[in-house]
Amino acid sequence: MTREPWPELPWTEWKPTLHMWLQVVGKVRVALAAPQNHWWHTTLHVTSRGLTSSPIPIDGRNFQVDFDFLDHRLDVADAEGRTFEMTLAPMSVATFHREFMAGPARAGDRGPDLDDAGRGSQPHPLRA
Secondary structure, eight states: OOOOOOOOOOHHHHHHHHHHHHHHHHHHHHHHSOOOGGGGGGOOEEOSSEEEOOOEEETTEEEEEEEETTTTEEEEEETTSOEEEEEOOSOOHHHHHHHHHHHHHHHGGGSOOOTTTTTTTSOOTTOO
């Protein structure tokens, strides 16, 4: 089997934007996940399709954020099967933030129910 070299990636063009998109998702994880030493609770993990937050606890439930770099999509799903997705297309960080934060409400019954997150002891991580 002959292996083809990886195609050249325009890394320098999209590195700053992708980095900040990842930080938006990471801030949600920081706000909700139980602290661990060395900030291990904040990392995104490599998958066969991109990166994942792995399960993030919220009000006795879990949800997960997946960056799918093969299909150019951001998928968010909770343990009850509610989902919403965003297309990963050229957009500003502010637009990504706004779309990501509005995702659960926009998805209605299909989106993870994050409306109650943070009421009480911590602010809602998905509300700007």
